[in-house]
Amino acid sequence: MKNVLNNGRPHCTVVLAITADGKISDRPTTAARFGSEADRAHLETQVAQADAVLFGAGTLRAYHTTLAVRHPDLIAQRRQRGQPPQPRQWVCSRRADFDPQWRFFQQPIPRGLITTTQGAIAWQGRREFDQIITTGEVINWPAVFPQWQAQGVERVAALGGGVLVGSLLAGGWVDELRLTVCPLLFGGDAAPMVAALGSGVELELLACEAIASEVFLHYRVIRSGQGAG
Ligand SMILES: NC(=O)c1ccc[n+]([C@@H]2O[C@H](COP(=O)([O-])OP(=O)(O)OC[C@H]3O[C@@H](n4cnc5c(N)ncnc54)[C@H](OP(=O)(O)O)[C@@H]3O)[C@@H](O)[C@H]2O)c1
Numbered sequence: 001m002k003n004v005l006n007n008g009r010p011h012c013t014v015v016l017a018i019t020a021d022g023k024i025s026d027r028p029t030t031a032a033r034f035g036s037e038a039d040r041a042h043l044e045t046q047v048a049q050a051d052a053v054l055f056g057a058g059t060l061r062a063y064h065t066t067l068a069v070r071h072p073d074l075i076a077q078r079r080q081r082g083q084p085p086q087p088r089q090w091v092c093s094r095r096a097d098f099d100p101q102w103r104f105f106q107q108p109i110p111r112g113l114i115t116t117t118q119g120a121i122a123w124q125g126r127r128e129f130d131q132i133i134t135t136g137e138v139i140n141w142p143a144v145f146p147q148w149q150a151q152g153v154e155r156v157a158a159l160g161g162g163v164l165v166g167s168l169l170a171g172g173w174v175d176e177l178r179l180t181v182c183p184l185l186f187g188g189d190a191a192p193m194v195a196a197l198g199s200g201v202e203l204e205l206l207a208c209e210a211i212a213s214e215v216f217l218h219y220r221v222i223r224s225g226q227g228a229g
Contacts, residue, residue: 009145012156013176023191031063048074050087050157056164057093064102166196183213
């Protein structure tokens with residue numbers, strides 16, 4: 001778990017459940033809950049290994065909640081590694097127009113907000129986010145990762161959705177992907193894909209395991225966009 005910093009920045013793993021046609025939900029506004037209990041446990045394990053969890057505003061608007069670490073063994077393992085019981089859960093949003101009544105804001109987890117100067121205004125001095133990173137007029141990952149690194153963040157788990165993952169891949173910030181292929185097809189243009197991307201990303205398969213009707217894929221990013229985003 002230690003010394004995972006690469007190229008002087010935290011290691012970033014994308015974790016997603018996908019359909020056999022590469023969709024992450026049937027519509028951008030609906031919460032995707034098509035993975036099995038094995039996939040949910042896999043996701044919780046990935047969250048438990050992270051120092052920071054990251055997701056896009058669209059994902060929070062769809063779920064109104066996030067996955068906290070609940071299994072006592074995973075919490076004990078975090079303590080043994082010197083990590084706090086829960087990773088900080090960061091949401092990324094330009095507008096940051098969230099309802100403080102959403103369950104996310106009642107969950108007993110540390111919460112962070114990555115936003116623009118304008119988006120931060122409504123949340124300053126409030127209890128909902130214990131950390132806010134502002135990156136000017138736009139979301140700017142080169143301003144975020146060094147701040148995480150300075151805070152001792154070594155592992156980031158990026159949990160979607162497609163807009164967030166596309167921007168991280170385009171900027172060359174993703175090191176690994178863990179994709180669970182679930183046995184269904186959504187089809188249709190309205191269903192969001194793994195990543196909203198303008199150019200290709202080259203992957204190397206590190207592991208592949210089938211459990212019942214799902215396939216757990218582990219990829220390393222060989223080459224993606226560098227310098228953008
Ligand atoms: N299958 C799975 O494992 C899984 C996991 C997560 C989500 N999902 C599904 O994915 C869907 C949501 O995905 P999505 O792609 O529509 O949304 P998303 O990536 O979760 O969020 C997009 C929003 O995040 C902010 N954002 C993220 N990166 C940004 C960047 N680089 N620059 C500027 N803003 C950025 C913007 O917020 P503002 O609009 O505030 O500017 C943007 O509109 C939902 O249906 C959800 O159920 C599925």
